Structures are given as C-alpha cells and as structure tokens.
Amino acid sequence: MSYHHGDLRRTMTAAAATAVAERGPAGLSLRELARLAGVSHAAPAHHFGDKAGVLTAVATEGFTLLAAALDEAGDDLLAAGVAYVRFAVDHPGHFAVMFDRSLLHGDDTDLLAAEQVASGALAGLAPDADGARAAWSVAHGFASLWLSGAIEGPDVVAAAEPVLRRLVPDA
Amino acid sequence: MSYHHGDLRRTMTAAAATAVAERGPAGLSLRELARLAGVSHAAPAHHFGDKAGVLTAVATEGFTLLAAALDEAGDDLLAAGVAYVRFAVDHPGHFAVMFDRSLLHGDDTDLLAAEQVASGALAGLAPDADGARAAWSVAHGFASLWLSGAIEGPDVVAAAEPVLRRLVPDA
C-alpha cells in the first residue's frame, strides 16, 4: 500500500454503499470515504469525477447485482419477486440510489447499460407489459416500504410472500 | 413585510417542497430557501431547528395531503390506488421525503400523528392486512417507478390503471 492504493475504485464504491445504507445518500461525504480508505481528500475525484459519479458507480453495481439475482431466481414470478425484495434488503445502500435520478449522472454509459440488463431480466418474467409492470411495482413498492419502516415484521420474506402472491395467484 | 415575515413557516415548507421536487432532497439548501423568502440565512433554524426539521415539516404536510386524497377517493380500492399515484405525481417534493427516514426526525410528534392518519386511511380500504399491504405496495411501487422515470408513458393514470387492476380484479 504505497503511493498507489491499487484498488481504490472498488474500495470506495463498497464504502460508499455501506455509508449510504447507514446514513442515506445525503449523509455521504467524499472526504470521509477518502479518510476511511486512507487516501487524500481529492483522490475520489480522479476515479469518479464528483459525488454523483460515486453514487452512479454504486447504482450501476446495484443494477448488475439485481440482474444477477433475478436471473438466478429463474422464470417463476413469485421467486423473482422474492429475489427482488431480498436484493433490496441485502443491499440497501445500492437500492437507495438506483432509482433516484437526482443523485446520479443519468447519461452515464455504464449505468444505462446495467439498467438495460436488469430491465431485460424483469421484462422476461411476464408475457404482457402490464403484468411485468405490475409485478415490478409490487416488489418495488413492498421493498421500499419495508426499508422505510412503513411495513414491519420479524421476517422480510415471510411478510413479502403473501403480498406478492396477490399478484401471482397461480404460483 | 417588516422585520417579521409573518408567514415564514408556510412559505418555507412550500419553497422546500418545490426545491426538492426539482433537485432532490440533497439539492436543498437552507440558505437558498432563506434567500428566496427574503430573510436571513439563520431564520429557518428558528422555525425548523435544522435541515431535517424542514423536511420533516414537508413530510408531515405530505401525509396530511395524502390522507385527504385517499379519503376523497372513497372506499373503492382502484380509485384509492389512482389517488395515491396522482398524489405522488402532483406532489413529488413531498413524496420524495415522506418515506426516507434518513432525511427526517423520525420521532417528531406531528409527523407521527400525520402518518397515523394516512395509515388509517390506507388500512380501511381492504378487509385483510395482506390485501391492504398489497394495494399499498403496488400503488407505492408504481408511483416510485414512474417518478424515477423507470416507467414512462403519455399519461400517468392511463398507465397506472391496468397495473393497479391486476391487484384489484373486481373493480
């Protein structure tokens, strides 16, 4: 660990996701991230440009992780919904920035590409567009409400399943 | 408009909601709000304490508005869902802060009371808890996704109705 950190970009996105999960996007400080990583206060700017750049990287990673989670869940709509909720709960820092345009560089190439992949994984789940939108809406809404504390319970999946099933009666 | 503004609190919450709608919660500046209202940079602190206090006031107003919109929609679940989505689209600044605990004073008395009222209006719509949660989740999820740009279309209500109907087949 000399003058060059070597893996700053990855280190910082991970630290940023953790910080966002704990204190929200507004509570993120580039200088604090730099301190945690043991680098100077201007090091982040080189890799990410600005604060939005850091969050854009986190969001991009989030969409990639989400796409992977959905793929792994397979074709079953209920399983995909559960995977969506579980992703949000397991990666609250990522989830908190992914859908907040005001925090991101909306025209970032990597971000758009990752969104496309995730979007594709979602669209493939239902035969019709409205069905896909409905499934996405329930899963997204439940995850958001759970993370905000509006819906509580001992176990996320146990609370999510009966809700998701309302939309997926066949599963 | 002498030394005392007279209606600073209302003026500032309104300006704050507009600013949040345009630039997100992170883009809100207390000093800018003060400049817009024509008062000194420390005036907001007296009424709201700190930045979170301003957003808490906005969120409180949001829950009150939401409860009113739901009440007006009546007992019909689909109508309530449409009202929920319409509220979010009509008051994006309020909606953006209402469910983000990291921005608010979570123990604020007025906030908790307004939440209770809105929560009551929601719970009364469905006979069982899971049904209410499911309706809330779809409406909330669709509204969030629409506001983030993830779901697009020429008209919100036209896009929302078929999605909401998946969960409310009887309407």
Next chain:
DNA sequence: GAGCCGATCTTGCCATTGACAAGATAGCAC
C-alpha cells in the same frame, strides 16, 4: 399608555464539504 416579555429575525462566526488546479509519485512500455 408605559413597560415588560416572549417570539421572531439578524449578524457574525466556525468547521465541514465539494470541487478545482497544479504538482508529485509510481508503474509501464520501449
């Protein structure tokens, strides 16, 4: 109507932050 008092607003200040510019260092190609 004179005096007091609390609410409201102001000025002044400080530490922190995001962003930028210019320079130092290190690894790498040749």
Next chain:
DNA sequence: GTGCTATCTTGTCAATGGCAAGATCGGCTC
C-alpha cells in the same frame, strides 16, 4: 534508462449547516 500516463497529493476557494449573541417586533399586563 527514458519518457509517458494513470494515480494520488497538497493547496485553495466558495458554499453550506449550525451555533451563539444581539436586535426588533407584537402583544400582554398593569
């Protein structure tokens, strides 16, 4: 070894949030 480029540092600036202390106003008491 020499140059090149990515990486990181130091130095700086304006803006911000928050705090403290003081000024002004409106209303209430007597």
